[in-house]
Amino acid sequence: MKQVSKNTERSAREGLLLILPLAAGCGLFYAVPFLMVLQNSFQRGTGRSREYVGIETYRSMLRSGVFRLAFGNTLKFLVVALPLIILLSYAIALLLKNHARKHEALKSVLLLPYIMPVVGTVLLVELLFAQTGLVNKGLYTLGLPVADWLHSKAAFWVVIALYLWKNTGYSVILLLSGLITIPEDHYAAASLDGATAWQQLRYITMPQMWYSVFFAAVFSLINAFKCFREIFLIGGTHPDQSIYMLQHFINNAFDKLNYPKLAVASVLLLLVLTVLFALSYRWVRRKEAYKDA
């Protein structure tokens, strides 16, 4: 008995030591300064003239049109892009599942867009969608009306397409790894009982995929935020209204060194993301609870 408790103690000490570098780094660069940001968000002015203003900045930010535009656009992007990428990659994963071995190489190929450097993607978008770009040339040759893709409402959809092109491969791999862990005999048994393909998808595949879908969604979310740097580079500091994201807002506030504004934007985004993540995490854990029994 004594041996066991000694081992546990040792394991605990070692565990803490091992995560110490990470914890120290995260504390130094993320946790501690974040508390300062939080403090900043309730203040106004800098240095000596700093004063406590409570939630005044929050109030004025929530009323500010530019902030609402940026926040709204960011949410709109996520609400459109995330379901699209999950559906698309789910479909591709299902399609590839039965021929997984044959399509082994395809998984790597699908990741190719993911590793294309930011400059490359930005150039590509410009080559394709600029006013004299390939798409407009093609439309012109076909006698169809051309459009200014990057400086109109269409920019939003160009950006969505870019996001899908770049990141679908990543979530296909996540979903595929979930699909192949579902035991084959579940399907065999269902087939014997005369279940249709749709029923099998609905009652065998989907209930066992929540974790995979959850993680695919989480990584797609991370990748979506990374995609904003391409959006930023394509549109510059003041792009078309439809793609004016929080990214632009924060960057422009940085240029004006408006700390309280920046702080409030960060805090609000953090709050929204944490709450959403915690809720969906809890939900998916419940859904999957039967597996731990």
Next chain:
Amino acid sequence: MRKRPAYFSSFAAVLLTALSVIPFLYVFAKSLLSAQNGFTLSYYYQVFLAQEQYLLRFRKSLGLCLCITAGQVVVSTLAGYGFAKCRFPGKNVLFFLLMVLMIMPLQVTLVPNYIMLDRLGLLDTYYALVLPMIFVPLGTFIMTQSFQAVPNEIIEAARLDGCGTLKLICRIAVPMNRAGLICTLLLSFLDGWNMVEQPMVYLEDFGRYPISVALASVPPENPTVQLVCCILVALPPLFLFAYFNRELVEGIALGGEKWKNKPYVSEASSCTF
């Protein structure tokens, strides 16, 4: 499930391959064309041989990325092993916090980072780019997932033979986890290589800008030169990818592996080796 006809999925496979590869080829083809649409290598000559500025920036960026990658790999290997194989109070909470931090976009962390770097007097130095990137939590997440697949029996056996923890990590856990490690390495390299916001915010001196953002924010006079530079920038990731694509796919897949309620208790029973 009823097998779909193979030609349908083959057709889809061809289509997907085309969609993924053709843009690369298009950019490459464009980089070989002069303004008059004739084939030319003179721009390649200009970027790779005649002018030093591009290669110089390229080398500097490469150095930066190597520092980030090395730091990230060490930090996340240690922490990943800690999370996957040790038991300590508050672990679940810490791991949850780690995941929350993981989904935080740069838009949230940029300001805190800036404040701290300012306090430490590191703004406008290369440290500002490297240090915060080392502690990005994604690597730890991937390493934790992949270390969980190492059977406890093996670890116990090594312990009985008197193997210390560090040695155990280096000699047993990491070699059994090539895919996780290489995936961490690749993803953190990509992340560093594609830095855009950090240099623009933390650095004043344009001379220090890494090649990725320098190219994107101030394009060279000639668009084709920019395309050639883009090929140059794409080379390291492509090279790594060509070499390690199998490990990358495997490592990413681990991120979606079923994360058991208390993996550190039950993994021994669920492991097949």
